Amino acid sequence: MDNIIVVENLSKTYGKDIVAVDGISFQVHKGEIFGFLGPNGAGKSTTIKILTTLLEKTSGKASIDGLDIDADQAKVRRIIGYCSQEVGVDDDLTARENLMLQCSFHHIPKEKARSKVNELLQKVRLTEAADRRLKTFSGGMRKRLDLASSLVSDPEVLFLDEPTTGLDPQSRQDVWEYVKQLNKQGMTIFLTTQYMEEADRLADRLCIVDQGKIVAEGKPNELKTTVGADKITLSFKVGDVGACEKAAKALSNLQGVEEVGKCVMGLTTEEGLTIMAKNGSAVVTQIVRALDGAGVEPEQLKLTVPTLDEVFLKLTGKTLNVIERKEAVRGGRRGMRS
Amino acid sequence: MRMEMFSEVVAIFRRWNTKLLRQPIFLFFSLIQPLVWFLLFTQAFSAIGSIQTPQFSFASLTGTSSYITFFTAAVIIQTIASSALQAGIGIVNDLDSGFMDKMRVAPIRKSAILFGKLFSDAISTIIQVVIILVIGLALGVHIASGILGALMILFIAATFGIAWSGISLFVALTTKSSQTTLSIGLLTTFPLLFLSASVMPLQLLPSWVQQVAKVNPFTYIAQAFQNLVIKGFIWDSIGYAFIAILIIGVISLGASILVFRKKIS
Numbered sequence: 023m024d025n026i027i028v029v030e031n032l033s034k035t036y037g038k039d040i041v042a043v044d045g046i047s048f049q050v051h052k053g054e055i056f057g058f059l060g061p062n063g064a065g066k067s068t069t070i071k072i073l074t075t076l077l078e079k080t081s082g083k084a085s086i087d088g089l090d091i092d093a094d095q096a097k098v099r100r101i102i103g104y105c106s107q108e109v110g111v112d113d114d115l116t117a118r119e120n121l122m123l124q125c126s127f128h129h130i131p132k133e134k135a136r137s138k139v140n141e142l143l144q145k146v147r148l149t150e151a152a153d154r155r156l157k158t159f160s161g162g163m164r165k166r167l168d169l170a171s172s173l174v175s176d177p178e179v180l181f182l183d184e185p186t187t188g189l190d191p192q193s194r195q196d197v198w199e200y201v202k203q204l205n206k207q208g209m210t211i212f213l214t215t216q217y218m219e220e221a222d223r224l225a226d227r228l229c230i231v232d233q234g235k236i237v238a239e240g241k242p243n244e245l246k247t248t249v250g251a252d253k254i255t256l257s258f259k260v261g262d263v264g265a266c267e268k269a270a271k272a273l274s275n276l277q278g279v280e281e282v283g284k285c286v287m288g289l290t291t292e293e294g295l296t297i298m299a300k301n302g303s304a305v306v307t308q309i310v311r312a313l314d315g316a317g318v319e320p321e322q323l324k325l326t327v328p329t330l331d332e333v334f335l336k337l338t339g340k341t342l343n344v345i346e347r348k349e350a351v352r353g354g355r356r357g358m359r360s
Numbered sequence: 361m362r363m364e365m366f367s368e369v370v371a372i373f374r375r376w377n378t379k380l381l382r383q384p385i386f387l388f389f390s391l392i393q394p395l396v397w398f399l400l401f402t403q404a405f406s407a408i409g410s411i412q413t414p415q416f417s418f419a420s421l422t423g424t425s426s427y428i429t430f431f432t433a434a435v436i437i438q439t440i441a442s443s444a445l446q447a448g449i450g451i452v453n454d455l456d457s458g459f460m461d462k463m464r465v466a467p468i469r470k471s472a473i474l475f476g477k478l479f480s481d482a483i484s485t486i487i488q489v490v491i492i493l494v495i496g497l498a499l500g501v502h503i504a505s506g507i508l509g510a511l512m513i514l515f516i517a518a519t520f521g522i523a524w525s526g527i528s529l530f531v532a533l534t535t536k537s538s539q540t541t542l543s544i545g546l547l548t549t550f551p552l553l554f555l556s557a558s559v560m561p562l563q564l565l566p567s568w569v570q571q572v573a574k575v576n577p578f579t580y581i582a583q584a585f586q587n588l589v590i591k592g593f594i595w596d597s598i599g600y601a602f603i604a605i606l607i608i609g610v611i612s613l614g615a616s617i618l619v620f621r622k623k624i625s
Contacts, residue, residue: 074465078622099467108458114379126371127466129364155382171462 024052026179026210027073032082034068042068044234045082050179050212050227055205057225058214059330061340065234066214067107070183073212074104086179100128103177107184109168113156117148117167120156121174128175135174142170146200162193169200180204182213186220198224218330230334237337246328249336251280252302254309257294257322265318266293272316273297278305302327368468372476376450380484390439390488394495397435401559402428402499411564421561423590432496433585434558436513437578438549439488440521445545447481448528452538470620474529474613478522485521486514501589509588516601520581523605526612533619558582577604 027050034043043065050056058066071077073084075095084091089098111120121142125135143149146166156164165185172180182201186194201224205211215221221228222242230238230245238245258265266284273295274282281298299305302325313320335341380386409427411418419425451474454460463473493503493510503509532541553559555569556578562570573579584601587594 071461076461076464096467099465102465104461104465106458106461108456108461110458110460110462112375112379112459113457114382115375119378123371123375124462124466126367127463127468129367129467 025049026052026087027056027212028083028085029069029073030083032069032072032084033080034065034072034077035080041234043072043079046229046231046234046236048229048236048239050210053205053208053210054226055201055211055213055224057221057228058212058231059216059218059221059225059228059334060214060231061216063233064231066216066231067183069231070104070181070212070214074102074181075099076104100175101178103172103175103180105165105168105172105180105182105185107187109164111156111164111168111171116153116155117143117159118152120167121171124171124174130174138174142173146170147196160193162189162196165189165193165197166200169197173204177209179210179212182211184214184216186215186217194220218334222330230330230337232334232338232340238333242330245330245333247300249328249332251298251300252305252328253326254297254299254302254306255285255294255322255324255326256297256309256313256320259319259321262319266295268316269313269318269320270295272312272318273309276305276308276312278308365469365472368472369476369479371468372463372473373479376477376480377483380480386484387487390443390484391491393442394435394439394488394492397438398428398431398495398499401434402431405431408560413564416561416563418561418564421563422586426500428496428499429501429589430561430586431559432492432501432589433582434553435492435496436489436517436585437558437582438553439492440485440517441524441545441549441553443481443485443488444521444524445528445542446484447477447525448532448541448545449538450477451529451532452536452541455532455536456538471617474616474620478525478529478613481525482518482522486518489514489517503589505588505592509593512593512598513585513588516581516584516598516605519609520601520605523609523612526609526616529616530612530619533616552576552578556582557586577608580604 027048029049030047031045032043032047033041033045035041046065046069058069060066068077072079073086073091075091075098079091086098087101089101091098112123115123118139121139122135125138130138140149143152146169148163148167148170151159151163156167159167169182169185185201186197189197198220201211201213211224213220213224225242227239227241228245229236238248240248256269258269270282270284273279278299278301279297280300281296283296283298285294285296297305297309306323306325309323331341406427409418409425409430418427418430422430424430451460454463460473464470493501493513497503503513505512528541528545531544532538535541555572556576557565557573558578562573562579565573580597580600581604584594584597587597
C-alpha cells in the first residue's frame with residue numbers, strides 16, 4: 023500500500039506548556055478514508071491545520087505525497103483541498119460566485135471554470151440555488167457548497183475538519199454520501215470527527231485520539247474486537263421456572279461461546295442470560311438450535327456488538343458521547359434543500 | 361509568475377467590490393457622514409473664517425475666508441481614515457468565518473489577499489471622496505485647481521487610503537479582533553485630525569500642537585488638499601503629501617505582510 027500522508031512524531035505546543043498535539047505518528051494510505059476520532063480538544067483540528075499548511079508545527083515531520091509540508095508548502099497547497107469546521111464560504115456572494123472565486127484562486131481558466139462549477143453544483147445538488155446569495159441557505163446547503171468549493175482543483179487529498187458537526191441528520195447523510203462517492207473516484211480523504219458513528223461508517227482506518235495522543239489505530243472492526251466480544255442477551259417468559267438454568271447448561275459448552283452469566287432483566291425481576299461470544303452473529307443460530315434441543319423457549323434474544331465508544335471508554339476511561347445539536351450551524355432554515 | 365499575481369489580486373479585488381455593491385447601506389452612510397460633517401462643523405465654526413490676530417488673519421494664511429472651503433480637506437481625511445478601518449474589519453471577518461483559511465490553503469500569494477482588499481477599499485474611498493466634492497460644490501466650495509485638481513485629490517485620497525489601511529490591517533492581523541481594530545481606529549482618527557493642520561491653519565494652532573502637527577502625516581495630506589481646493593497646483597505641498605504616503609505605506613504594509621506571512625491559527 024502506498025502511503026500518501028506520512029506523519030512522524032508531530033507535536034504542537036502553544037505557549038510554554040499547552041500541548042495540543044503530543045508526538046503523534048501515523049500513515050494514511052493512498053485512496054483510503056482515514057478518520058481521526060476524538061473528543062473536543064483532543065488535537066484533531068490542530069493536526070489538520072498543520073497538515074494543510076495553515077499552522078506551524080513545533081516539532082516532528084509530515085509529508086503529503088512525498089512533499090514536505092514546510093519545504094514544499096506551495097506544492098502541497100496545489101494537491102490538497104480543505105473544509106474547515108467553520109464552513110469557509112462568503113455569505114454575500116451566490117453559490118456560483120463562491121465556486122468561480124475558488125476556481126480563480128486555483129488559476130483555472132474562465133471557460134474551464136464555468137463548466138467545472140456547473141458540474142460541481144450538480145454534484146452537490148445546488149444547481150437550482152446556484153444564483154442565490156448564501157444568506158438564504160440552510161446549514162446543510164452551506165456545507166455542501168463548502169465541500170464543492172474545496173473540490174474545484176480536483177485535489178489528491180481532501181481534508182475535512184468535523185464535516186457534519188451541527189448538521190441535521192439528513193444533511194449528515196448527504197455529506198457521508200458525497201464523501202463516499204469522492205473516495206470511490208480515488209480521492210484520499212482525511213477526516214476528523216467526534217462522532218463514533220461517522221468514523222465507523224466512513225473510515226477505512228482510523229486513529230482514536232485523546233489529549234494530543236493517538237490511543238489506538240486500526241480498522242473500525244479491528245478496534246471494536248479489541249474491547250472484547252459481542253454480547254447476546256436472552257430473556258425468558260415470566261414464570262418459566264428453571265428455564266434460565268436449563269438454558270445456561272445447554273449453552274455453556276457451545277463452541278464460540280466465551281462466557282455465560284445470569285443477569286436480571288430490565289423492569290421485571292425475571293432472570294436472563296448474557297452470553298459473550300467472539301463472533302456473535304454466527305453463534306446466534308447455534309444458540310437457537312441448542313435452546314431448541316434443551317426444550318427452552320426464550321422470549322427475547324438480543325445481539326449487541328461493541329461500538330467505538332466502548333473502545334474509547336476502555337482506552338481513556340471516558341465516554342465519547344456528545345450531545346448533538348439539532349439545529350444547523352448558522353440557524354439556516356430547514357427543509358430548504360433543493 | 362507576474363501574471364498569476366495579477367490575476368490573484370484581481371480575483372480578490374472583484375470579490376470585495378461585489379460585496380461592497382451589495383451593501384446599499386454603505387452608499388447611504390458615505391453620503392450622510394460628510395453631509396453631517398460639513399453642516400455641523402462649518403456652521404458652528406463659520407466665524408473662524410474671519411479670525412484676525414495681531415500677526416495673521418485666516419484669509420491671509422489660507423487664501424480664503426470661507427471656512428467650509430478650507431474644511432473640505434478635513435472632511436476628506438476623516439472619510440479616508442474611517443474607510444481605512446474597513447480593511448482591517450474585513451480581514452477579521454474573513455478570519456472568523458473560515459474564509460481566510462480557505463484562501464490561505466489555496467495556492468495564492470498572501471500579498472494578493474491584502475492588496476486585492478486594499479485596492480477595493482481605494483475604490484470605495486474614491487466613490488466617497490467624489491460624493492464629498494459634489495456636496496462641497498453644492499455648498500459653494502470652489503475647487504481652484506479645476507477638474508485636474510479634483511483628479512489629483514482623488515489620487516492622493518486613494519493612495520493615502522491604501523497606506524493608512526495598512527495600519528488597520530496590521531492591528532487586525534495581530535489582534536484578530538474587530539472590536540480592537542475598530543476602537544484603535546476610532547480613537548486615533550480624532551486626535552490626529554485635531555492635532556494637525558486639517559481643521560485650522562498651522563500658524564493659528566498653539567505652539568505645542570504645532571510641534572505635533574509637524575510630524576503628523578494628516579497635516580501634509582490636508583495641506584495638499586487645501587492648496588488644491590483654495591489655490592491650485594502647489595507642487596511642494598503635493599510632493600510632501602506623497603512622501604508622507606510613501607513612508608506610512610512602506611512601514612504599515614510591510615509590517616502587515618510580515619505578520620500575515622507567519623502562519624497563524
